[in-house]
Amino acid sequence: xxxNKFIDAxxxxxxxxxxxxxxxxxxxxxxxxxxxxxxxxxxxxxxxIDDEDNNKSDEDIINELKRxxxxxxxxxxxxxxxxxxxxxxxxxxxxSNVTTPRKINYIYANIFDEKLDNSNDWTxxxxxxxxxxxxKLKYNRIVSSFYLNNLKNKEHKWSWMIIVISTLxxxxxxxxxxxxxxAPIDNYNTYVNILLTVSSMSTSxxxxxxxxxxxxxxxxxxxxxxxELNSLCxxxxxxxxxxxxDRLKYxxxxxxxxxxxxxxxxxxxxxxxxxxxxxxxEITLDYPELLNMDDSEDNKLWPWYGDLITDPKxxxxxxxxxxxxxxxYRRFKKTPKDKYLSTCCGKKQMKVVYDCExxxxxxxx
Numbered sequence: 493x494x495x496n497k498f499i500d501a502x503x504x505x506x507x508x509x510x511x512x513x514x515x516x517x518x519x520x521x522x523x524x525x526x527x528x529x530x531x532x533x534x535x536x537x538x539x540x541i542d543d544e545d546n547n548k549s550d551e552d553i554i555n556e557l558k559r560x561x562x563x564x565x566x567x568x569x570x571x572x573x574x575x576x577x578x579x580x581x582x583x584x585x586x587x588s589n590v591t592t593p594r595k596i597n598y599i600y601a602n603i604f605d606e607k608l609d610n611s612n613d614w615t616x617x618x619x620x621x622x623x624x625x626x627x628k629l630k631y632n633r634i635v636s637s638f639y640l641n642n643l644k645n646k647e648h649k650w651s652w653m654i655i656v657i658s659t660l661x662x663x664x665x666x667x668x669x670x671x672x673x674x675a676p677i678d679n680y681n682t683y684v685n686i687l688l689t690v691s692s693m694s695t696s697x698x699x700x701x702x703x704x705x706x707x708x709x710x711x712x713x714x715x716x717x718x719x720e721l722n723s724l725c726x727x728x729x730x731x732x733x734x735x736x737x738d739r740l741k742y743x744x745x746x747x748x749x750x751x752x753x754x755x756x757x758x759x760x761x762x763x764x765x766x767x768x769x770x771x772x773x774e775i776t777l778d779y780p781e782l783l784n785m786d787d788s789e790d791n792k793l794w795p796w797y798g799d800l801i802t803d804p805k806x807x808x809x810x811x812x813x814x815x816x817x818x819x820x821y822r823r824f825k826k827t828p829k830d831k832y833l834s835t836c837c838g839k840k841q842m843k844v845v846y847d848c849e850x851x852x853x854x855x856x857x
Contacts, residue, residue, distance in 0.1 A: 776825055
């Protein structure tokens, strides 16, 4: 700023005023702003990349949370089930399969995964379907065998009783010929006649009861059924043990064996429910070696052992195929002592299979 002096015409005094000096013209900046644009574009790209990373990380976190919640809910459910089993206060139905693993990878069970195959060649799925039929035939064979054995034992017992009573009756008949004057006790003949009448009536009643129970007819029928069934089982087992190229062609195999499978699975002997249960319990408790004779998965008896699944203890892609014990096995494995301890004392827990995932390392199939 510079000060200029002006002279007042009337007073002649001098007045100083300040006048703003005009700014010197500055050089205009060059209109080059490309670096700024490049910087802005880089910043926006970085922001977009950060947003995408954040979105991906959020999705990963959400998925991880879902997996954790699912796993924790399964563990909580298992803890509740174990607590109820320990305390004996479980109100769950006996039919509920609480010991089945949450994640089971069945090998061939899902029929919707099968592809339409009209060829005459054998595949693993085709062999497996006939193998399941063979398991059911073996189940009918072993149950019918034990039922036949029980029938024979009953028939032998009552037949032997008839023989014993008939022998006593013959002896009493001889004793009845003693003269009354030579009788060792008073009313000797009266007692002998009473015993003769009772023994004769017992013999007639037992013989009528044996005929009513139809022991002979049932034994003959089941014996014939088991003879033919055993032949079919062995024939099928040999065929399924052969290589695919040595086995009968698939269409020929179907034409030959499907009618027989239908016949022996549908016309099995009628076993009363109580007798069936006794046979199953006897097999499970007294003859467990028959259920798994050689530790091979094919020869484990159904329904004591379940379907083929991938071994849950092995996470490899080519994990072996195994069959575990079922709840059917667990229920019939319990003896009266086990039931008493589990319900009253909660001391003994039955070992079950198809274990939950976190128990797979501790239990063996």
